[in-house]
Amino acid sequence: MSDAPTDPLGRLLAGLSDLLPMLEETYKDIHAHPELSMEEVRTASIAERHLIENGYEVTAGVGKTGVVGLLRNGEGPTILLRADMDALPVAEDTGLDYASKVTATEASGKLVPVAHACGHDMHVAWLMGTSSLFARNRDVWRGTLIVLFQPGEETAQGARAMIDDGLLARFPKPDVVLGQHVMVGAAGTVSGTAGPITSAADSLQIRLFGRGAHGSMPQASIDPVVMAASTVLRLQTIVAREVAATEAAVVSVGVLQAGTKENIIPDEALIKLNVRTFDEGVRQRVLSAIERIVNAEAAASGATRPPEITPLDRYPLNVNDKDASDRVAAAFRTHFSGERVHHSGPACASEDFGCYGTEWNVPSVFWFVGGTDPELHAKATAEGRLNELPVNHSPHFAPVLHPTLKTGVEAMATAAMAWNAVS
Structure with missing residues (x-):
């Protein structure tokens, strides 16, 4: 008697083990050759070539470097699977033998290190594996599969660029x-929730204007360093004193720059900050408070001109459709053992993934796949040290290859098959 699976999902996943060596090799290659947002030419070419080899109708260059593959397999639902491709201007410090040593010139003209410190290389490998399984097992599913490799998630440009390039009109x-x-x-675990899953995010640049002078003659200056320091401290009171305990918001200053020499009081100071919220009313209150505080601190300092507040990028609130989320969760609980499927609640991370469902006016579901060594995670949990584990965007962040690689492919395939498996 054969031990081969008879259910559609089991038959689809039966060939995954054979794919893993290729996926691991590809993952390591992409990890070692990261590309900045909207410059993912090499990564896109890998995805394009893979889809062509697997019989997809392929359109490259969507939204500059995006790649879309279409696989038609009779009458049935149309499912879109998405992965992002871009890396970050971060110097990798993981010690891996395939760690990135890449540098690149960012939009400002500055030479920066580049690394896949957010895991998008893993996302590409997951979608490549899933696309292969569906191409090789057309007898277990019906419908149309759209696989989308997206550029520029880290700068909130990519989804919008693909949509503005006619994504909705060009594809089903x-x-x-x-x-x-x-x-x-x-x-080996997956987690998620219905409703808000990732936060809205707003990034702002603030320029503060003073009057420069010699460090020995501060009375001749209007010191933008003090102005900026006071502003940063005051901004911390927004969440502490203007957001209710039942609401959620984060205000983080990531850049504070001023001056070139210790004995020169400069003319200007620069602040860049990031805001995360889960409610539009809270978002508007926080942004208004930032504007009020920045202008008030500048006025209190006698600034030579009003501050300049410039939006840098914005991510929408990403909301999982309840019915679709329930369907995905049920499929996960059926495929994975119970202890591997968790309810996560919303995360303060932000994503432009939600743009697709919003623009097409269709349900979308986004979830998380664990990438931390299980023993390390269990030990950190037991010792109350979870916050010490390297997180996304850290120079030390690197998912363990196994079982992360296999789990991600399984999760994406399982979710897709919740709609288009042959009954």
Whole structure:
């Protein structure tokens, strides 16, 4: 008697083990050759070539470097699966033998280190594996599969660029949009929630204007360093004193720059900050408070001119459709053992994934896949040290290859098959 699986999902996943060596090799290659947002030429070419080899109708260059593959397999639902491709201007410090040593010139003209410190290389490998399984097992599913490799998630440009490049008109309207992200969590687990899953995000640049002078004659200056320091401290009171305990918001200053020499009081100071919220009313209150505080601190300092507040990028609130989320969760609980499927609640991370469901007006579901060594995660949990584990965007962040690679492919395939498996 044969031990081969008879259910459609089991038959689809039966060939995954044979794919893993190729996926591991590809993952390591992409990890070692990261590319900045909207410059993912090499990564896109890998995805394009893979889809062509697997019989997809392929359109490259969507939204500059995006790649879309279409696989038609009879009458049935249309499912869109998405992965992002870009890396970050971070110097990798993981010690891996395939660690990135890449540098690149960013939009400002500055030479920066580049690394896949957020796991998008894993996302590409997951979608390549999933696309292969569906191409090789057309007898177990019906419908149309759209696989989308997206540029520029880290700068909130990519989804919008693809949409503005005619994505909705050029490709079939999906019945559901599915995506996933590797995060801190025990490798081999998946987690998510219905409703808000990732926060809205606003990034702002603030220029403060003073009057420069010699460091020995501060009375001749209007010191933008003090102005900026006071502003940063006051901004911390927004969450502490203007957001209710039942609401959620984060205000983080990531850049504070001023001056060139210790004995020169400069003319200007620069602040860059990031805001995360889960409610539009809270978002508007926080942004208004930032503007009020920045202008008030400048006025209190006698600034030579009003501050300049410039929006840098914005991510929408990413909301999982309840019915579609329940369907994905049920499929996960059926495929994975119970202890591997968790309810996560919303995360303060942000994503432009939700743009697709919003623009097409179709349900979307986004979930997380753990990428931390299970023993390390269990030990850190027991010792109350979870916050010490390397998180996304850290120079030390690197998902363990196994079982993260296999779990991500399984999760994406399982979710897609919840719609289009042959009964």
